Amino acid sequence: MPGTTTLLVLDAEPPPRLGRLTGRARIVHTDAASLAARLPDADVLLVWDLASHAVREAWPGRGPRPAWVHTASAGVDHLLCPELAASDTLVTNARGIFDQPVAEYVAALVLAMAKDLPRTVRAQEARAWRHRETLRVAGTRACVVGSGPIGRAVATTLRTLGITAAVVGRVPGPGVHGPDELDRLLSRADWVVAAAPLTEATEGMFDARRFGIMQPSARFINVGRGRLVVEEALVEALSKRWIAGAAVDVPEREPLHREDPLWEVPNLLVSPHMSGDTVGRHDALAAQFVRLYDRWEAGEPLPNVVDKKLGYVPGH
Amino acid sequence: MPGTTTLLVLDAEPPPRLGRLTGRARIVHTDAASLAARLPDADVLLVWDLASHAVREAWPGRGPRPAWVHTASAGVDHLLCPELAASDTLVTNARGIFDQPVAEYVAALVLAMAKDLPRTVRAQEARAWRHRETLRVAGTRACVVGSGPIGRAVATTLRTLGITAAVVGRVPGPGVHGPDELDRLLSRADWVVAAAPLTEATEGMFDARRFGIMQPSARFINVGRGRLVVEEALVEALSKRWIAGAAVDVPEREPLHREDPLWEVPNLLVSPHMSGDTVGRHDALAAQFVRLYDRWEAGEPLPNVVDKKLGYVPGH
Numbered sequence: 001m002p003g004t005t006t007l008l009v010l011d012a013e014p015p016p017r018l019g020r021l022t023g024r025a026r027i028v029h030t031d032a033a034s035l036a037a038r039l040p041d042a043d044v045l046l047v048w049d050l051a052s053h054a055v056r057e058a059w060p061g062r063g064p065r066p067a068w069v070h071t072a073s074a075g076v077d078h079l080l081c082p083e084l085a086a087s088d089t090l091v092t093n094a095r096g097i098f099d100q101p102v103a104e105y106v107a108a109l110v111l112a113m114a115k116d117l118p119r120t121v122r123a124q125e126a127r128a129w130r131h132r133e134t135l136r137v138a139g140t141r142a143c144v145v146g147s148g149p150i151g152r153a154v155a156t157t158l159r160t161l162g163i164t165a166a167v168v169g170r171v172p173g174p175g176v177h178g179p180d181e182l183d184r185l186l187s188r189a190d191w192v193v194a195a196a197p198l199t200e201a202t203e204g205m206f207d208a209r210r211f212g213i214m215q216p217s218a219r220f221i222n223v224g225r226g227r228l229v230v231e232e233a234l235v236e237a238l239s240k241r242w243i244a245g246a247a248v249d250v251p252e253r254e255p256l257h258r259e260d261p262l263w264e265v266p267n268l269l270v271s272p273h274m275s276g277d278t279v280g281r282h283d284a285l286a287a288q289f290v291r292l293y294d295r296w297e298a299g300e301p302l303p304n305v306v307d308k309k310l311g312y313v314p315g316h
Numbered sequence: 317m318p319g320t321t322t323l324l325v326l327d328a329e330p331p332p333r334l335g336r337l338t339g340r341a342r343i344v345h346t347d348a349a350s351l352a353a354r355l356p357d358a359d360v361l362l363v364w365d366l367a368s369h370a371v372r373e374a375w376p377g378r379g380p381r382p383a384w385v386h387t388a389s390a391g392v393d394h395l396l397c398p399e400l401a402a403s404d405t406l407v408t409n410a411r412g413i414f415d416q417p418v419a420e421y422v423a424a425l426v427l428a429m430a431k432d433l434p435r436t437v438r439a440q441e442a443r444a445w446r447h448r449e450t451l452r453v454a455g456t457r458a459c460v461v462g463s464g465p466i467g468r469a470v471a472t473t474l475r476t477l478g479i480t481a482a483v484v485g486r487v488p489g490p491g492v493h494g495p496d497e498l499d500r501l502l503s504r505a506d507w508v509v510a511a512a513p514l515t516e517a518t519e520g521m522f523d524a525r526r527f528g529i530m531q532p533s534a535r536f537i538n539v540g541r542g543r544l545v546v547e548e549a550l551v552e553a554l555s556k557r558w559i560a561g562a563a564v565d566v567p568e569r570e571p572l573h574r575e576d577p578l579w580e581v582p583n584l585l586v587s588p589h590m591s592g593d594t595v596g597r598h599d600a601l602a603a604q605f606v607r608l609y610d611r612w613e614a615g616e617p618l619p620n621v622v623d624k625k626l627g628y629v630p631g632h
Contacts, residue, residue, distance in 0.1 A: 100454060104427065104431070105431055111428070112433055117437075117587075120587045121438065122441070127575075131593070133590070133594060136594045136596075254445075255447075256445050259443075270436075272445045272447040274449070277449050278452045279449045
């Protein structure tokens with residue numbers, strides 16, 4: 001019934017454009033601090049603030065809970081808690097919005113490392129003409145860990161550059177290698193890309209042993225989640241030159257503080273969790289939510305439903 | 317006749333591996349200072365030092381001249397002089413060796429600018445977590461000026477990233493726009509790539525008028541030659557934000573001195589003429605010269621023959 005649904009929005013700047021829902025839902029905006037007090041009155045929760053862990057913290061409290069939670073992100077690790085996982089609440093994500101942007105970002109990082117662009121920027125700051133030889137990317141090999149839409153889009157984009165890209169996922173299938181092939185593929189890869197969701201199964205999977213089996217010329221890229229990586233092991237691998245370089249868009253601690261030693265690890269490029277954040281994404285994310293809302297209101301099944309035990313949307 | 321040919325090599329580090337010519341030619345290595353004295357005894361000249369203008373300076377002198385000059389570069393502007401152009405001497409270049417490396421380098425620059433990577437490197441140096449929105453490259457438009465193998469390889473690589481890439485050349489043809497379409501294409505382009513040879517017709521073609529018709533969001537990339545561009549006009553276009561950014565791999569003055577103001581032009585990335593210089597190119601360049609030498613020795617026609625009036629190898 002129009003107007004009787006309460007849509008709670010955990011807000012961030014800029015807020016979502018939900019004009020199409022005017023008159024169809026009572027839209028209540030909240031910040032992280034007020035979330036716990038407002039959750040019992042919400043039928044639907046839109047998690048628009050992706051930097052906060054407020055849902056995970058507020059959810060276990062008292063009172064009724066929304067029947068549907070949508071997050072404007074690919075990952076759901078910032079909101080899943082045991083109580084939400086055990087509940088009947090439907091969780092959906094922004095599957096599809098970030099695939100191509102992240103794929104382009106990974107291609108940018110691969111090419112930037114092959115062409116030594118970070119050093120070129122620093123040489124320019126030092127006003128130094130330092131000619132170097134660079135690498136061809138065509139003919140090199142990538143191992144993309146994560147077989148969801150983002151991982152597969154990354155592999156497809158790398159292939160257009162002539163890179164042989166293997167995808168590794170939890171379940172082997174067409175074009176997807178299973179976990180038992182991971183170490184073999186890692187040991188042959190020039191580029192290792194972490195694009196997996198953060199789950200119990202993936203947490204800390206990039207550890208000292210795995211950095212140890214990579215080639216000394218290998219470069220590691222993390223666009224998934226910081227805790228996929230044992231950060232001390234990555235720092236050691238770079239400091240001792242077990243691998244040639246790395247780019248981390250998702251450090252374990254976000255935002256990284258000024259004092260964090262990660263800023264100065266040799267051959268490490270740190271970027272502030274922006275791989276998927278292209279101009280126009282806010283409107284695309286809001287429009288996607290409205291499409292899902294249309295279906296929810298009509299009683300139709302929703303796409304992008306997260307398997308709360310696995311911690312991501314299953315299926316290729 | 318074996319051993320009777322004198323092959324003069326204008327040398328640079330590392331010298332070319334010409335082992336396959338042992339016993340077939342008398343190989344004489346020279347530096348720029350001794351070139352003039354040695355030219356009269358040479359049947360063939362291999363220009364291995366690409367940074368020097370020694371050939372252009374020594375050629376007009378007295379005495380016989382080599383019948384064949386090969387340069388281990390794509391451009392020939394560093395060696396062509398009126399006397400060489402008017403002579404019967406055959407000039408060949410390294411057509412084919414640099415196409416894919418330069419195409420990858422341009423893709424790296426396009427993606428780095430779209431994803432704002434230079435600013436990320438500088439933010440990391442400042443230990444500052446500065447999240448920004450970035451651009452998608454898919455769906456944008458490029459205008460590649462130069463319809464030789466390098467320009468066409470650049471366009472092909474950009475297209476694999478979903479960019480609509482138009483090629484402009486001196487002579488229109490299949491997939492190549494003529495000069496009369498240049499201004500229209502420039503005014504619509506998100507990326508303008510200069511990949512043309514430096515000739516009388518192309519010198520200074522990127523001037524204030526042409527930067528003025530580009531979009532304020534446009535970015536300019538020069539991997540051709542510095543003098544394709546009126547550098548003061550580029551500096552003004554960047555300083556006054558007529559265009560959004562530029563990357564110059566080939567400044568007018570090489571190497572750029574520490575005091576050069578170009579280092580600090582806003583939104584300009586300067587790299588030290590390395591777009592084609594991938595690991596392994598020395599061996600590829602030497603092997604290419606040996607293949608041409610085989611044909612020359614056998615009296616067969618040579619590929620990659622430069623039209624000395626045009627200043628490049630004509631034909632698509």
